[in-house]
Amino acid sequence: MSTNMIAWEKDADGIVTLTMDDPDARVNTMNERYRDAMEETLDRLEAEKDGLTGVVLTSAKGTFFAGGDLDSIGSTTEDDAAEIFAETEHIKAQLRRLETLGVPVVAAINGAALGGGFEIALACHHRIALAGKKTKIGLPEVSLGLLPGGGGVTRTVRLFGIEKALMEWLLEGPQYSAEEALEKGGVDEVVASAEELVPAAKTWLKENPEAHTKPWDGKGYKIPGGNPTHPGFAQRLPAFPAMLRAKLGGADVPAPKAILSAAVEGAQVDFDTASRIESRYFAGLATGRTSTAMIQAFHTDMQTLRSGSIAGEKGREKNTVNxxxxxxxxxxxxxxxxxxxxxxxxxxxxxxxxxxxxxxxxxxxxxxxxxxxxxxxxxxxxxxxxxxxxxxxxxxxxxxxxxxxxxxxxxxxxxxxxxxxxxxxxxxxxxxxxxxxxxxxxxxxxxxxxxxxxxxxxxxxxxxxxxxxxxxxxxxxxxxxxxxxxxxxxxxxxxxxxxxxxxxxYTSRVYGTLILEAVAMVEEGVNPQRIEREARHAGFPASPLAMLDEVSLTLVQHIRAAEEKEAKELGTERPARPGESVIDRMIEDFDRKGRAAGAGFYEYPEEGRKFLWPGLFEHFSQDTEISGQEIQDRLVYRMAIETARCFEDGILTDTASANLGAIFGIGFPPQTGGPATFMVNRPEGLAGFVSRCDELADAHGERFRPSEWLRERAAKGNDLV
Incomplete structure (x- = not known):
């Protein structure tokens, strides 16, 4: 009995239906089983192609194909780059064999086709998708610190043109419904029911027996909109890096930059060379620390929280509220x-x-x-x-x-x-x-x-x-x-x-350290504009003084009063914290309480955009010298060290809650994978984090000083729990 996860069924018209179904997984992914099955299937297709009129590629799962094997990719290091490149080239060579088979191939997309799943579909000559909420189509790899390494960059550039490929498919990784993908040109047909899907694919094959050559494999092909040397496009090309920098807020996030480079460089060479360029960028990203961190957060940690494992025993009966x-x-x-x-x-x-x-x-x-x-x-x-x-x-x-x-x-x-x-x-x-x-x-x-x-x-x-x-x-x-x-x-x-x-x-406690650290720098005379700018460069989705205006300065005072009351009841005294005097002055001396009150660290004109209150520069800023990296580190490390204290105090007991709670709740830079991953994802591990915290404590105060608990953890290994 064959162990091939791709079932083969040939009908009387010479059409082969290939049905992907990994028996050991909930979804189909580009794992070793898929790679071996595709190799065997392609060998047979090439051997028997004279007796074939077409191929339908579909899935027995509730989804079409989930994409790359993220568990495997997430565990790679820089030493694995050559191996990742070779493996990527192997999988892409298989898709190229399918694309140039000489027989038309239709992707019958019966559910989600994201990342590698859509890349498989792009290698086919026609794509038909099932309507409905379960069908999502796109290339979301950028959200995991990666680029589409299975031909996604190379084929979308040639299918849509550089600009459309970047803006509509690659740089933000949107996930489209079947109907939206049809409108965008990602699929060619949409059917209403699963029963119609394979018959529609066979109908197209019978009507288009010669449609087995992609446009880029034909004579005289030109990339839509022109390649980078085309005069019309060349005039717009310099704006792309500036646009990307503005979109990222200046944050050093490698994946979007690699996508832009792979798209532009690949558009100037032939298909196979472009594909190798894409593979090299993919291998570099896949073995880098940013993708490791983002896969940990948005794949591994997300699965942990959604699986219910933090809520109790697996398989327990779910409760429903009406x-x-x-x-x-x-x-x-x-x-x-x-x-x-x-x-x-x-x-x-x-x-x-x-x-x-x-x-x-x-x-x-x-x-x-x-x-x-x-x-x-x-x-x-x-x-x-x-x-x-x-x-x-x-x-x-x-x-x-x-x-x-x-x-x-x-x-x-x-x-x-x-x-x-x-x-x-x-x-x-x-x-x-x-x-x-x-x-x-x-x-x-x-x-x-x-x-x-x-x-x-x-x-x-x-x-x-x-x-x-x-x-x-x-x-x-x-x-x-x-x-x-x-x-x-x-x-x-x-x-x-x-x-x-x-x-x-957890979240409010750690969030408070972010905004107070920003205000502490205002108190020290650091230019507020630099604080806001460097926060965006660090990867925060919003800047801390602006965020403080949103929650209100009076809330900070209210929380402080509650803490002082609690300390008094316990017979202790709550110490003053850096930055609190600035908040008091903003409220008491200048009547600036936040956005809801119409004035805070920012001015809020009735017309036009908000801007930093000029009085900040008059009353606080002394243009204190400090590097941009030091500003970024003070914000990020202050939140991370407080996260460590939450583990020590027993507030946190799992890293998934720590990472995704900070990213989705309080804006911790997503490219770090969250504070728990940020602390350990470095060459020296947790010990390196502790060392940098000591440097910050020596320079800026004991609030950065690691506890003995954290030092013991760092000495023993790389685990917070």
Whole structure:
């Protein structure tokens, strides 16, 4: 019996249907089994091609083909570059054999065809895709620090032209629906049902028996839009590096630069030479530390969080929520209500008055109406979603719900009062969740009759854009409660991370160190413009002083006051921290409280873009000399060292939550793979991180000093847990 994962079926018309199905994996990937199967299949196709009229390539999985073997790629080092190059060339040689078989080949795309999956389809002569939500088509390798190394750059440049290939397929790695891919030219046909897919492919083969040569293999072929030496295109070419730098914010991210280089260089040579250029860039990226970090975060860690392993035993029965009460109809509460309703959950949106609740409902309606206006949702679907949300001012209306999510102002007495009222009306099995961002869950549990049923669910603003939810286990939170909270987060298609209790939990605690470090540099006289610019160069999606304006300077004061109160109750004193005096002066001397108040570190004119308040330069900046790298390191290392302290304090217990919580929740530079990976992903490992922290501590203060716990970890190896 053959072990070939590609099944062969030939019909009476001489058409062979090849069906990919890796028996040992949930999806098909470019692993060793695929490589060997494709080699065997190509040998047979070439041997029997005189008796063939066409080939259909499809999949028995729910997806077409998932792409490269990321588990293997993610474990490579610089020493593996030659091996990776050779392996890449081998796989591409197979696709080239398929492309030049002399018999037309159709890709029957029955689901997701991303990365290597789409590259296989691009090697075919015709592409037909199945309509529906499960079909996603594209080349998203850039999001993993890679470029499409299976011919994706070479073929898209020749199919679409350099500019369109870069802007629509390569530099941002979009994932298109079947219909969108048809519009973009990535597929040639779309069918409505799986039953139509292979018959449609066979129909095309019968009607196009001679369509077995790609345009770039024919005489007189020219790249659409011209190659880099074409006068019209050559005039626009110098703008591409500048455009790329602006898109990256100046961050040193190698993959987009390699994609641009491979596309431009490959467009000036023949197909096979362009393919080798692409392979060399791919091997360099695949064996570099950036792709290792990004694969760890966006593949390995993402699988960990989505698999449910952080929530308990594998195979446990999932909990489902049908109704939720959201308490507090402000922007956050309304955003949570919107996320719940879209997921099919009935929502009671409660506030102190019906008018307030209806105002929150209006915000939900605005979000839904915007999607209708953008053509992303039908009017009927919008009505269906809005019908699930009921504004109310009465606690009696929430008695039946499966879960409660409190989203009132960040004040302990207020939250405690709300839950006291909730416990009087809801059932004994209702899940109790607080959307606090800093207040300890254990503190909220203490007055509760049902403390084991209480858990923290920290959503991020704006909820409709931010996918992360931080689940906080208080000291008395039961395992069942945590599992129910985890399942609810997954049910509304958000990304859950797990943390233990403590003021600020994980994300707020670490985020506070970022913004305070930026303000500390303002206090030292560093030019604020440089701080903001170097943050973007480090890879932060937004600059810290601008982010502080968004959360408000008064919130920082509020959190400090709560910490001082708690310290006093414990008989200790909270020490002042660098940068806090600047925040006090901004509020008390200049009445600048943040964006919501109309003035903060930035000015917010009614017309035009925001800009840094000139008073910063007058009252604080002394043009203190400091290198750009030192600014970047202070921001990134300050967050990382606080992450290490969260591990030491038991707030964090897994690296996946640490990495993706920081990237998706508080903007840690994604090319680092997150703070846990950042600490270990260096030639000297964790010891190298500790050494650099000591240098920063000597220069800028003890807040950078590694603890003895971290030093012991570094001495023993490279693990934080």
């Amino acid at each position: 109704s939720v009460a959201v308490l507090g109809a402000g922007m956050m509460g309304a955003g949570i209500a919107h996320a719940l309703a879209i997921a099919g959950i009935e929502v009671m949106l409660k506030d102190v008055s019906l008018a307030n609740a209806e105002k929150g409902f209006g915000h939900v309606k605005g979000l839904v109406d915007k999607r209708v206006q953008q053509g992303k949702m039908s009017a009927e679907k919008a009505e269906e979603i809005l019908a699930r949300v009921t504004p109310t001012e009465s606690y009696d209306d929430i008695a039946h719900v499966d879960a409660v999510i409190e989203a009132v102002f960040e004040d302990f007495d207020l939250k405690n009062s709300v839950f006291t009222d909730v416990e009087k009306v809801v059932g004994p099995d209702t899940l109790l969740c607080s959307n606090t961002s800093t207040l300890p869950i254990t503190q909220l549990q203490q007055p509760r009759e049902r403390s084991a049923d209480m858990v923290g669910l920290h959503f991020f603003s704006p909820v409709h854009r931010m996918k992360l939810v931080e689940i906080i286990k208080g000291e008395q939170t039961s395992q069942r409660t945590f599992e129910r909270a985890y399942d609810l987060v997954q049910q509304i298609r958000k990304l859950p991370i797990a943390v233990n209790d403590g003021r600020g939990f």
